Amino acid sequence: MRIVFMGTPEFSVPCLQALLNAGEEIVGVFTQPDKPKGRGGKVQMSPVKQLALTHGLTVYQPKKIRVDGLADLQVLAPDLCVTAAFGQILSQAILDVPRIGTVNVHASLLPRHRGSSPVNWAILQDDTVTGITTMLTDAGIDTGDMLLKREVPITDQDTAGTLSETLSAVGAELLIQTIRRLKAGDCPREKQNETDMTYDPMLKKEMGLLNFEEPARALFCRVRALNPWPCAYAETAGDVLKVWAAKPAAYSGGAAPGTVIAADAKQGLIVAVGDGALELLEIQAPNAKRMSAKAFLLGRQIAVGKPLKEAMI
């Protein structure tokens, strides 16, 4: 079966790898164009492209596949397209090319968490379970009929990073199963229930701002949901303090939300929040590297009793 794979970030890599391992015939790989990234503005290949090249696969990098990728795709004459976090929207014309259809690996239990950042949103909304859904892509965003699903629990230790890693492995497995059953002709297919659906917008940096009026649990979830990107942060005088890890802390005093109630190498850095307190475990000051709050406090001081915003020295 002629398969065209479309994917871009690290999440997509296990799916492509699994297809290769399964001996599928991959006739082409579509991924986002190389872009300047990181310090120095060096151009970097997407993780999918890197893997594709090591296996000698032909790589296509249209800016917008629905505009300048259609011809290439048609020439490839795929039986099936597989997408996993490709990052571009497929038009009906694109979807019409593969004979069987387009299978998408989506990192949530659809119809919940449609959109481009399902893993982050699942943690942000304190879901206890999420998972992978394979689906047949249609012209809507994550609205196509569902094929196979597998649940994955979310623990308090999970961050978007760790959970995404877990889900990508599960997704790769489920993708292979899905293709097997499509080939066998016994793959279940179910319409999405529109009344249960949620659509989550793309992540923005501003979503990382910690509002200490919120409950500790919500802040805890936000920190995990936005790790490793875009990362939660607290406002300080003129700048921001990135918060990589935090946890709710016991506190029954009456300090106003946002007040620093402890800041030393023994107790750590604790801030009063809406319903208690939050201990900032791992932080990163501007121009500095990330480190435990306790290590940070060995060399720098934060005033206790003031709002964190004003307490950085």
Add this chain to the structure above:
RNA sequence: CGCGGGGUAGAGCAGUUUGGUAGCUCGUCGGGCUCAUAACCCGGAGGUCGAGGGUUCAAGUCCCUCCCCCGCAA
């Protein structure tokens, strides 16, 4: 050549402007105090100051080259 910050004891930092015997907090080791302790007191070990070269009587500090880390922007 996108903009910028930084590499000093096991950890986190100061010291570099105005060269002149390397300092702080914590940890660590030993001793003491205590019912006890993550508390307190006394004492000790631990650093070729990222690498190489240069200037100088003298370089963590000034000059040149290189390596590594990080923030912003994308």
